[in-house]
Amino acid sequence: MLQIDDTIISLDLFEEHFMCDLASCKGQCCVEGEEGAPLEIEEVKQLEEVLPMVIDYLPERSKEIIRKQGVSYIDRDGDNVTSIVNGEECVFAYVDENGYCKCAIERAFLEGKTDFRKPISCYLYPIRVKKYAQHTAVNYHRWSVCNCAVVLGREQGIPLYKFLKEPLIAKFGEAWYEQMEIAAEELKEMNKKK
DSSP: EEEEETTEEETTTHSSOOOOOOOHHGGGTTTTTSSSOBBHHHHHHHHHHHHHHGGGOHHHHHHHHHHHOOOOOEOOSSOOOOEEEEEEEEEEEEEEESSOOOEHHHHHHTTTOOOOOHHHHHHHHEEEEOOSSEEEEEOOOOGGGHHHHHHHHHHHHHHHHTTTTTHHHHOHHHHHHHHHHHHHHHHHHHHHHH
16 A cells, blocks of 8 residues: 555555456446445536436436436445446446447537536546545455456556546546656566565
């Protein structure tokens, strides 16, 4: 572990490799699981605001859940998470013409309809961030759905922290990420000396 400001960062971010392989996984991270994506408090309002811009991209089963339950719910840990369909699929997921599961919010963002890209937990995945009283933990979440991304990341030589540069900057800022790069170089030098 290492610390930057009030964040405690797992060394996995430097040691593990990762690069999404949508052609292999087909976006299963938006479908698999038992609960929705974790949301920050302000993101619930952002999801409600962006809903009119994404509703036409969503399948009818997702629209029905949103009508009944809304865009989010409180999970068993007391956290806000995105609403899900059939106990697994995110209500903001849709299947494109290639059979890939994608995010309707990100689609609206890429089409210039909103400046909200998607929930930060989704943007950062497979990194999970957990706020505690004294610090924020930044950890790598291993999931078999993403095994193909680990393989591709190793083939391409892309460490997890580099693959997720943009979302890490979005969450923690440029100066924080610069410290990550310095730490990565220092870790590399330390490993050479072993």
